[in-house]
Amino acid sequence: MRADMTSKINIIKSNGVQDSFGGSSEDWTIFKAGVWASKEPLLGNEFFNAEATQSKVEVKFRTYYIGGVTNDMRVRDSTGDYEILSVINVKNLNRELLMYCKLVK
Numbered sequence: 001m002r003a004d005m006t007s008k009i010n011i012i013k014s015n016g017v018q019d020s021f022g023g024s025s026e027d028w029t030i031f032k033a034g035v036w037a038s039k040e041p042l043l044g045n046e047f048f049n050a051e052a053t054q055s056k057v058e059v060k061f062r063t064y065y066i067g068g069v070t071n072d073m074r075v076r077d078s079t080g081d082y083e084i085l086s087v088i089n090v091k092n093l094n095r096e097l098l099m100y101c102k103l104v105k
Helices: 044-053
Strands: 007-018 024-041 059-064 074-077 080-089 096-103
Touching: 024 074, 074 096
Parallel strands: none
Antiparallel strands: 007 024, 007 074, 024 059, 059 096, 074 080, 080 096
């Protein structure tokens, strides 16, 4: 674990469940639990660049690479659930993962 990765997060995915009336509801299940990550607010140029391409980007989670993480998933930490807006495999080396997120209300 890197020294700046001090938060434990869960990455969750949606299982679209259809009820008996034909409607659908979202049921979130754990994709990967107990992941060490750093939670960083966006600052300066990074904030403005992210805002230009994605609306309401609030925070960046940095963790070790986890295969299979997509924009359809969410990050859950002690403060709530965050919708993943962008997932970046840094330099395509499969070592580090950046997830740009916004808080789900």
